[in-house]
Structures are given as C-alpha cells and as structure tokens.
Amino acid sequence: MSETVETQQARARSRERAGTPGRAFAYPEPDRIRSExxxxxxxxxxxxxCGRLLLRWARDPATMIQALIYPALTLVMFRIVLGDSITAATGYSSIFGTVPMIVLVGAMFGSVVSAVGLRTERDSGLLSRFHTLPVHRSAGLVGRLMAEMVRVFVTSLVIFAAGMALGFRFTQGLGPTLLILVVPLIFGLGFAMMVTALATLPGRTPLVETVSILCTLLMFFNSGFVPVMAYPSWLQPVVANQPMSCAIDTMRALAMGGPVAEPFLKTVAWSVGMVAVFVVPAVVGYRRSAEQN
Incomplete structure (x- = not known):
C-alpha cells in the first residue's frame, strides 16, 4: 500500500530532526505536558x-545508628536501670511508659541527623542544582517531610517490636493498636518542621548542639521517664503538658487502657502549633538555601 502524503511528510521531518547537528537521534513528542x-x-x-532521601539514609551508618540502634539500646538500658523501681512506684509495668518515650526519642534524634544532612546538601550546592531543574519548587521540602514520616514509622515499628520482647503489649484491640502508630507520626511532623526550619538558618548556627539539648531536656522531663508525681510540685504542670508527655500518655492509654481524648488532643495541638509556627520559616529558609549558590 502506498504511503500517504502525511506519512511521507512526517518521515521527512523525523529525518530532518535526526540530522540536526548535535542531536544523535530524535526524541518523540511528549504525549502530555503538565505545569511545573x-x-x-x-x-x-x-x-x-522522598525515595532519594530514604535510599541515602539507608546507606548512611550514622542515620541508621541514631534512628534504630541508639533508641533500641536506650530502651534496654532504661528497662534494666529504672524498670523495677518505676513499676514498684506506679503499680503497673514501666515498659508501657518507656517504649512510647523511646519511640519519640528515635523520631527526634533521627530528625536531627536529617537536618544535618540538609545543611550538608545546602553547603555542597546540591539544593541549588535541584533548584535549576524543571521541578516543582515545593517538591524538595514536601519530599523531605514525606521521608521523615516514613522514617518515623519504621523506627516506631522497630522500637515497638523490641518493647514487645521486653514485655510491652497491645491490650486494647486492633483500633487502638493502629492509632498508637499514628501518634508518633503526628508528633514527628511538628518536630521535623521545626528542625527543618532551624537547619535552613543562614550562617553556622550550632544546630546539633541546640536541638540535642532540647531533646535531652524533653527526654528526662516527661511522664514516660518517671511518673509526674515524682517531680517537684512546681515542675509537675510543665512536665505533664510538654509535648512528649502528651504523646506518651496517649500511647500508654491506647496500649493498656485509660483516658485518651485529652492527651491526644494536646498532642495534636502541639504538632499543629509547631507546624503553624515553623512552616513559613522552613519554606523561606529552604528557598533561600536553594538559591544561595
């Protein structure tokens, strides 16, 4: 069958494109065009x-140690040193407070390592190279937060598994068990937003030292470390209402029973508050970091 005029013209245009200097072959026309x-x-x-960051973290020993090994060893240490004393003082196993606390500690210290990586990408010019590509301008920050949520979820699974080997149990059914995995994600989103905003500050701000001090204070002054009643009376309201204590109380109630609504709402309020306060500085700082080189 003879070729139509349109087919001959299309082949001629293809040969012309293939013969253009500097082009080894002709690329097909895009079948769809979407706005950036x-x-x-x-x-x-x-x-x-998100996939790029997860692959990078999986290949980085420092990240794996801070996100998985360090929290697991801390859990074992707390169980050996303080477990029996807290159990005797409260009347219930200390593991129901220690496991949620270590889950949050893993989320926080993992975010610190991620923030250090973000600063390294800024100083090396990698963020600037991404900024010159035809990509969505918010993809870098959104993808980083997505990767943080995946990391927090995986860390939570590992710590809960280690806790179950030490006596932690889910006693309230399937619904509370699933919800208990959501609480670290809520807490981790707010904390990751804060750390990301700090990581994009100009200059050589002592990020690791500052955030590590905050994490240490939160870790030793919460309702999972020792009961609130063990703290001085003037400090008890602060300890009971700080963000880690609210999340710990929520997870403990979901695991062994007790009031859930109040600590859960406080956890959500803390997370939403941190996101609301730090989202604009994080967006502005990330854009500035990408455009600086």
Whole structure:
C-alpha cells in the first residue's frame, strides 16, 4: 500500500530532526505536558525526592545508628536501670511508659541527623542544582517531610517490636493498636518542621548542639521517664503538658487502657502549633538555601 502524503511528510521531518547537528537521534513528542506548579507534578517530584532521601539514609551508618540502634539500646538500658523501681512506684509495668518515650526519642534524634544532612546538601550546592531543574519548587521540602514520616514509622515499628520482647503489649484491640502508630507520626511532623526550619538558618548556627539539648531536656522531663508525681510540685504542670508527655500518655492509654481524648488532643495541638509556627520559616529558609549558590 502506498504511503500517504502525511506519512511521507512526517518521515521527512523525523529525518530532518535526526540530522540536526548535535542531536544523535530524535526524541518523540511528549504525549502530555503538565505545569511545573500542578499538584500532579508536586506529588510525582516529592515522591522521587522522598525515595532519594530514604535510599541515602539507608546507606548512611550514622542515620541508621541514631534512628534504630541508639533508641533500641536506650530502651534496654532504661528497662534494666529504672524498670523495677518505676513499676514498684506506679503499680503497673514501666515498659508501657518507656517504649512510647523511646519511640519519640528515635523520631527526634533521627530528625536531627536529617537536618544535618540538609545543611550538608545546602553547603555542597546540591539544593541549588535541584533548584535549576524543571521541578516543582515545593517538591524538595514536601519530599523531605514525606521521608521523615516514613522514617518515623519504621523506627516506631522497630522500637515497638523490641518493647514487645521486653514485655510491652497491645491490650486494647486492633483500633487502638493502629492509632498508637499514628501518634508518633503526628508528633514527628511538628518536630521535623521545626528542625527543618532551624537547619535552613543562614550562617553556622550550632544546630546539633541546640536541638540535642532540647531533646535531652524533653527526654528526662516527661511522664514516660518517671511518673509526674515524682517531680517537684512546681515542675509537675510543665512536665505533664510538654509535648512528649502528651504523646506518651496517649500511647500508654491506647496500649493498656485509660483516658485518651485529652492527651491526644494536646498532642495534636502541639504538632499543629509547631507546624503553624515553623512552616513559613522552613519554606523561606529552604528557598533561600536553594538559591544561595
């Protein structure tokens, strides 16, 4: 069958493109064109950035130690040193407070390591190179937060598994068991937003030292470390209402029973508050870091 005029013209255009100097072959015409600012592009590019970060963290020994090994060893240490004393003072196993506390500690220290990596990418110019590509401008920050949520979830699973080997149990059914895995994600989102904003500050701000001090204070002054009643009376309201204590009380109630609504709402309020306060500094700082080189 003889070729039509349109087919001959299409082949001629293809040969012309293939013969253009500097081009080894002709690329096919795109079948769809989407704006760089569309939601579909944001999801696709954020997913790619998330995968890149997860792969990098999985290959980084420091990240794996801080996110998995350090929390697990801390859990064992607390169980050996303070477990029996807290159990005798409260009347219930200390593991129901220690495991939720260590889950949150793993989320916090993992975010600190991630923030150090973000600063390294800024100083090396990697963020600037990403900024010159035809990608959604929010994909870098959104993808980083997505990766943080995946990391917190995996860390939580590992710590809960280690806790079950030491006596931790889910006694309230499937619904509370699933919800207990959501609480660290809520807490981790707010904390990750704060640390990301701090990591994008200009200059050589002592990020690790500052955030590590905050994490240490929160770790030793919460309702999972020792009961609130063990603290001085003037300090008890602060300890009972700080963000870690609210999340710990929620997870403990979901695991062994007790009031859930009040500590859960406080946890959500803390997380939403941190996101509201630090989202603009994080966005502005991330953009400034990407544009500085």
């Amino acid at each position: 600012s569309s939601l579909g592009v944001l999801w696709e590019h954020s997913r790619l950035q």
